[in-house]
Amino acid sequence: MKNALDFTGKVVLVTGGGGGIGRGIAEAFDRCGAQVVVAEIDPVRADATRSALGKTSRVAVTDVRDSAAVDALLHEVASSYGRLDVLVNNVGDFLGIVKPLEEYADADFDALFAVNLRQVFQVTRSSLPLMKQTGSGGSVISVSSIEAFRGIPMNVVYSAFKAGITGFTKSLALELGPSGIRVNAIAPETTESEQVKPSAWIPEQYQEHIARWLPLGRFGTPADAAGCALFLASELAGWITGTTIHLDGGALAAGGWYRTPQGGWTNVPVINGNGMRF
């Protein structure tokens, strides 16, 4: 039987694949035989990723907010590889903006829109002609956030744009159903990355509580997201479109419930202080 996670001969574009979750996803597809194209804004991360990927993969220093640069990259993908099977819209950033809505400047709204939603529209728009021409079905996967499905104080705008990915995913899935291109999203809970560092943000004295904060007892890793992306892109998910995987160690199911040190349950946090230096 063919290994459903063998992506040999497939071309996969990963935005922001130079760090964190995107890097984990890019490396996983590369290991599974795909030719991976990474669009990464940071030249240093791009170099490091280039040396971690196989020879047939490539890393382009590209700002995905720049639609001309994205179009140019897609032309290069078409001329070098002649196909595109999977697009992973991974770029997204809360830009370190943590404050009440009244304190947002117009520039904050614009910057958060550009990096969390507008570029998802642009990159997908530029990728679809080649995906359709490839005719292999194809898969668009966007990295959302568990915060698209629950509230997050002081991060209202970021979470609203992540919730926008849910609507984008559902509507585009309908539009692309007839061409066999599936459209899904992954919504991670806190995951160790360049941008989010629970290991550094949670003071030493609170780290012992981590095992009780999430039902599966730990924060996420880029490898967790990579597993979801491989599954969604594979034939194993051949009848899945328009949906989001909650990649959250059970956090959404738990709501505000935590295990107590005695092994029971409480909906009152069992820590002093605010837990994270954030």
Ligand SMILES: NC(=O)c1ccc[n+]([C@@H]2O[C@H](COP(=O)([O-])OP(=O)(O)OC[C@H]3O[C@@H](n4cnc5c(N)ncnc54)[C@H](O)[C@@H]3O)[C@@H](O)[C@H]2O)c1
């Ligand atoms: N890490 C988490 O806890 C977490 C939780 C929920 C959702 N997410 C989402 O997962 C995705 C990845 O997050 P992460 O934590 O791995 O981020 P990260 O910042 O660690 O990695 C993102 C990568 O994208 C690159 N990048 C940023 N802007 C870019 C641009 N304009 N063009 C090209 N490349 C760009 C960065 O240089 C970096 O290498 C984001 O969409 C984020 O919102 C992350």
